[in-house]
Amino acid sequence: MDGTKALYYAAIGLAVLIGVSIVVSVVSALLSLAWAIVSGIVTLAVLAGVVYVLYKAGAWLFGGDDADYSASDSLGTSGSSSVASTGNATESRQDRLRRQYVEGQISEAEFERRIGEELETEERDDIDRELERER
Incomplete structure (x- = not known):
């Protein structure tokens, strides 16, 4: 194997390694974004539930319009x-x-x-x- 052929295979291997690295980085970024969106939605849902429970408890305690009479x-x-x-x-x-x-x-x-x-x-x-x- 001569030096030019080895250099050629090394360049191809390096290009494949860079390509795989870019693909893994993009997939990782997309998964991170999806995880951030899902966790944000779950956090908002939990917060909305807590606010609703506090509203109902306040209405019940203070006799608001939605309270059970x-x-x-x-x-x-x-x-x-x-x-x-x-x-x-x-x-x-x-x-x-x-x-x-x-x-x-x-x-x-x-x-x-x-x-x-x-x-x-x-x-x-x-x-x-x-x-x-x-x-």
Whole structure:
């Protein structure tokens, strides 16, 4: 084998080595970019979930529009409170229950149970008022 042929094979080997190196670098860069995009999307999804949970917890704790009104309704309907004695307050609670049912926040069974409690409270308040008038 003469020197020119060896130099020729060495140049071809070096070119192949550089070509493979470039291909590996490009593939590595593309995989890194894909990994960065996937990890970014996962991070945003987790962050959105945490923010949603915090929003719902805040709405539940502070009684926002999206909060479940079961605690406040059961407190408002127990006993003979001054709020339950007014007709407008009872109507607003009934309207609120209707809105929650229509928006899908409470089930039909829960809606019927709460409306039944409201009607019983309303009847009790009417009877109490009649008894007070008779005294």
